[in-house]
Amino acid sequence: MLGRLVGIVLAVIGAFAVGGIALHRHEPINAMWLVVAAVCIYTIGYRFYAAWITARVFEADSNRATPAERLNDGRDFVPTHRWVVFGHHFAAIAGPGPLVGPTLAAQFGYLPGTLWILFGAVLGGCVQDMTILFLSTRRDGRSLGQMARDELGPFGGFAALVGTLLIMIILIAVLALVVVNAMKGSPWATFSVASTIPIGILVGIYLRYLRPGRVLEATVIGMALLILGVVAGGWVDQSAALRPLFDWSGPGLADFVIVYGWVAAIIPVWLLLAPRGYVSTFLKLGVIALLAIAIVAIHPELKMPALTQFTSGNGPIFAGKIFPFVFITIACGAVSGFHALISSGTTPKMIGDENDVRLVGYGSMALESFVAIMAVIAATLLDPGVFFAINTGAGVVGATPQAAVATISSWGFPVTVDQMQSLAREMGEHTLFARTGGAPSLAVGMATIFSSTFGRGLLAMWYHFALMFEAVFILTTIDAGTRVGRFMLQDFLGHFWKPLGRVSWYPSVLFTSAVIVAAWGYFLYVGVIDPNGGIHILWPLFGIANQMLAAIALSIATGILIKSGKLKYSWVTGGPLAWLAIITTVAAWQKVFSPDPNLGFFSGAADMARKLAAGALTPDRAAVASKLIFNQQIDGWLTVIFTVIVWLVIIDMLRVAIRAARGLPMLASSEAPFVARMQEATVSGVPATGGTAAS
Amino acid sequence: MSGSTSASRSATYGMPRDCDPRPRPGAPLARRISAGVRALWRGLRAVSGDDAYERYIQHHAAHHPGAPPLSRRAFYEAEQKRQWSRINRCC
Numbered sequence: 178m179l180g181r182l183v184g185i186v187l188a189v190i191g192a193f194a195v196g197g198i199a200l201h202r203h204e205p206i207n208a209m210w211l212v213v214a215a216v217c218i219y220t221i222g223y224r225f226y227a228a229w230i231t232a233r234v235f236e237a238d239s240n241r242a243t244p245a246e247r248l249n250d251g252r253d254f255v256p257t258h259r260w261v262v263f264g265h266h267f268a269a270i271a272g273p274g275p276l277v278g279p280t281l282a283a284q285f286g287y288l289p290g291t292l293w294i295l296f297g298a299v300l301g302g303c304v305q306d307m308t309i310l311f312l313s314t315r316r317d318g319r320s321l322g323q324m325a326r327d328e329l330g331p332f333g334g335f336a337a338l339v340g341t342l343l344i345m346i347i348l349i350a351v352l353a354l355v356v357v358n359a360m361k362g363s364p365w366a367t368f369s370v371a372s373t374i375p376i377g378i379l380v381g382i383y384l385r386y387l388r389p390g391r392v393l394e395a396t397v398i399g400m401a402l403l404i405l406g407v408v409a410g411g412w413v414d415q416s417a418a419l420r421p422l423f424d425w426s427g428p429g430l431a432d433f434v435i436v437y438g439w440v441a442a443i444i445p446v447w448l449l450l451a452p453r454g455y456v457s458t459f460l461k462l463g464v465i466a467l468l469a470i471a472i473v474a475i476h477p478e479l480k481m482p483a484l485t486q487f488t489s490g491n492g493p494i495f496a497g498k499i500f501p502f503v504f505i506t507i508a509c510g511a512v513s514g515f516h517a518l519i520s521s522g523t524t525p526k527m528i529g530d531e532n533d534v535r536l537v538g539y540g541s542m543a544l545e546s547f548v549a550i551m552a553v554i555a556a557t558l559l560d561p562g563v564f565f566a567i568n569t570g571a572g573v574v575g576a577t578p579q580a581a582v583a584t585i586s587s588w589g590f591p592v593t594v595d596q597m598q599s600l601a602r603e604m605g606e607h608t609l610f611a612r613t614g615g616a617p618s619l620a621v622g623m624a625t626i627f628s629s630t631f632g633r634g635l636l637a638m639w640y641h642f643a644l645m646f647e648a649v650f651i652l653t654t655i656d657a658g659t660r661v662g663r664f665m666l667q668d669f670l671g672h673f674w675k676p677l678g679r680v681s682w683y684p685s686v687l688f689t690s691a692v693i694v695a696a697w698g699y700f701l702y703v704g705v706i707d708p709n710g711g712i713h714i715l716w717p718l719f720g721i722a723n724q725m726l727a728a729i730a731l732s733i734a735t736g737i738l739i740k741s742g743k744l745k746y747s748w749v750t751g752g753p754l755a756w757l758a759i760i761t762t763v764a765a766w767q768k769v770f771s772p773d774p775n776l777g778f779f780s781g782a783a784d785m786a787r788k789l790a791a792g793a794l795t796p797d798r799a800a801v802a803s804k805l806i807f808n809q810q811i812d813g814w815l816t817v818i819f820t821v822i823v824w825l826v827i828i829d830m831l832r833v834a835i836r837a838a839r840g841l842p843m844l845a846s847s848e849a850p851f852v853a854r855m856q857e858a859t860v861s862g863v864p865a866t867g868g869t870a871a872s
Numbered sequence: 873m874s875g876s877t878s879a880s881r882s883a884t885y886g887m888p889r890d891c892d893p894r895p896r897p898g899a900p901l902a903r904r905i906s907a908g909v910r911a912l913w914r915g916l917r918a919v920s921g922d923d924a925y926e927r928y929i930q931h932h933a934a935h936h937p938g939a940p941p942l943s944r945r946a947f948y949e950a951e952q953k954r955q956w957s958r959i960n961r962c963c
Binding site for chain 2: 249250251252253255257258260261264265268269270271272273274348352384385386389390391392393396445446447450451454455458459508509513515516518519522523650653654657658660661664680719723
């Protein structure tokens with residue numbers, strides 16, 4: 178009764194806040210509207226929709242033993258307290274995606290991104306994460322690919338594997354591009370990001386040799402060193418002797434990141450990847466908490482309008498109309514297919530009670546979605562003119578500051594060269610023009626929020642801290658992704674020549690790592706030399722890939738629901754699936770067939786080829802034109818491949834669904850049979866101390 | 873959530889029964905705060921993996937008595953290899 182009353186009150190407040198956001202037009206809106214709307218919507222979604230899904234659709238049963246309990250091995254399968262699983266799962270799913278996507282999508286105004294983040298998460302992303310987590314928990318923690326193979330057939334499994342590998346390559350490339358653009362021409366940022374490598378190694382040595390496995394101590398030391406690295410970056414920036422050593426161009430940094438990625442993938446994990454993973458996770462959680470506190474404390478006004486003229490296309494940051502491109506640009510934060518891989522990885526092996534999937538699956542994604550809302554706030558509290566000056570490539574607005582401010586002001590977002598220069602000085606940067614990729618503008622927004630809450634004088638410090646914070650877990654994702662990509666490739670190649678499949682055979686390790694690094698390195702390199710900023714082309718490709726992976730995951734989930742006799746509830750995952758199929762297909766169609774050279778990959782390539790032949794390009798553009806033309810064609814074909822794979826999986830799912838509806842024979846369910854849980858499980862049956870064996 | 877659920881859940885790893893974050897009503901404030909802090913600390917250690925070796929030793933003692941367990945360092949190294957050989961970071 179009380180719960181229902183709370184629900185009604187929340188619904189009224191939430192509806193009021195969403196209505197307020199949507200109807201506010203001519204005066205600036207306060208960020209608290211977004212925060213209140215978000216909290217209400219997540220709470221309603223969690224209390225009612227997620228509870229209904231777990232009870233009715235999943236029929237989650239607390240008396241059913243989970244794989245963690247049945248297969249408990251003390252390491253991989255361990256029944257774990259639900260808040261601990263929540264922390265693990267959230268740390269794994271939350272990456273730079275929900276920070277970058279909403280920043281870029283702010284070119285449409287604050288409203289479209291906010292609404293999609295809120296409703297996309299509550300009805301789509303959270304449901305996807307929770308459903309895959311539940312289905313995997315019922316299947317001994319099997320991976321998405323295995324579930325696809327078991328339930329749909331070999332084709333579904335193959336498609337999930339190829340889709341995963343492709344999206345991983347695009348993901349790493351786009352994240353590497355974000356880091357490179359953040360460090361380009363900024364000795365301070367370059368030094369503090371580079372310092373994370375030796376710091377990671379120091380922490381790694383501490384954790385292996387000095388105090389093995391003392392993760393918390395090592396994390397505290399690592400975080401202190403990282404902050405020292407940011408401070409020292411400021412000294413380097415001031416030093417005439419050291420400054421040039423860290424002042425790098427884009428292509429130079431790209432080469433560095435490519436070599437770094439290859440080395441990081443072949444050295445033992447304890448040396449760099451694992452220790453920095455620990456530090457970056459804590460840093461990430463700390464910054465997110467700090468950001469939430471600071472936003473509530475200063476509750477800034479948003480200066481960006483609710484909607485901009487770019488909703489009808491021709492946006493400077495990425496091409497395309499609001500439909501479908503706001504839904505493509507913001508993937509993580511609303512729906513992220515990649516989460517399905519985490520939800521069917523480590524997490525299901527830790528679930529101690531089937532009813533925990535609501536907190537872990539749905540709750541973690543709601544929190545990630547809230548991170549995306551904070552990114553919207555950080556982007557839209559900037560003067561729109563400043564926002565566009567930072568995020569638009571020189572190829573769009575002109576190479577000189579004067580040209581850039583003239584173009585941006587002509588859009589109706591006034592900005593001056595003086596304003597940009599004094600902002601850059603405050604942030605300890607040489608320039609903030611055309612710092613594409615989302616990270617610098619997010620860092621300016623975060624520095625503004627932090628410094629007005631925790632001390633105005635430290636603006637430059639906060640800015641570089643924010644950049645380092647983003648870079649450190651992007652680097653972790655690059656290393657981890659390259660390693661996993663290598664394992665997948667080895668697994669695949671092992672079918673053709675056995676030795677290549679051996680994960681500890683060093684020639685195979687070197688070779689397959691190089692292949693993965695070369696694949697993402699190619700896209701990174703082309704992104705860096707692109708005068709429009711690269712992110713312009715690469716981010717939509719990433720968004721399409723991520724959303725298509727979500728469509729694959731939701732197809733698998735819908736197929737399993739229908740097979741298990743839950744046809745009448747299949748809309749729970751089928752609805753989001755239909756929406757994702759529509760937006761990704763429309764977006765892919767436009768990226769492939771649009772005659773607008775800004776939007777279509779092939780028409781963009783043709784247009785540039787025409788200009789090159791006619792001699793209409795400036796010399797610096799003509800020099801890179803052939804590479805950009807080739808790249809657009811590759812991107813176009815990749816989009817075609819993604820779309821074909823997704824539709825084949827959807828058709829495969831429908832085939833299974835129709836067989837199920839007609840009662841025809843099909844693959845048996847791979848659900849593990851019911852085993853009642855032991856009362857007073859696990860820990861109580863174990864001696865309190867290590868005892869005999871520990872000595 | 874039914875009562876039986878929380879009873880069996882409190883036996884899961886991470887926050888054993890003896891440090892339930894909600895002490896019995898009527899307990900002195902100081903004890904309630906210290907119980908909360910202890911629960912938080914255990915949660916932090918569990919989330920970060922700081923206590924992974926102790927957990928392993930407990931499990932090993934219960935299920936493989938007689939067999940020598942891995943050393944701290946060997947366990948740490950094997951765990952890192954296992955954890956980072958699959959997708960455990962996202963975008």
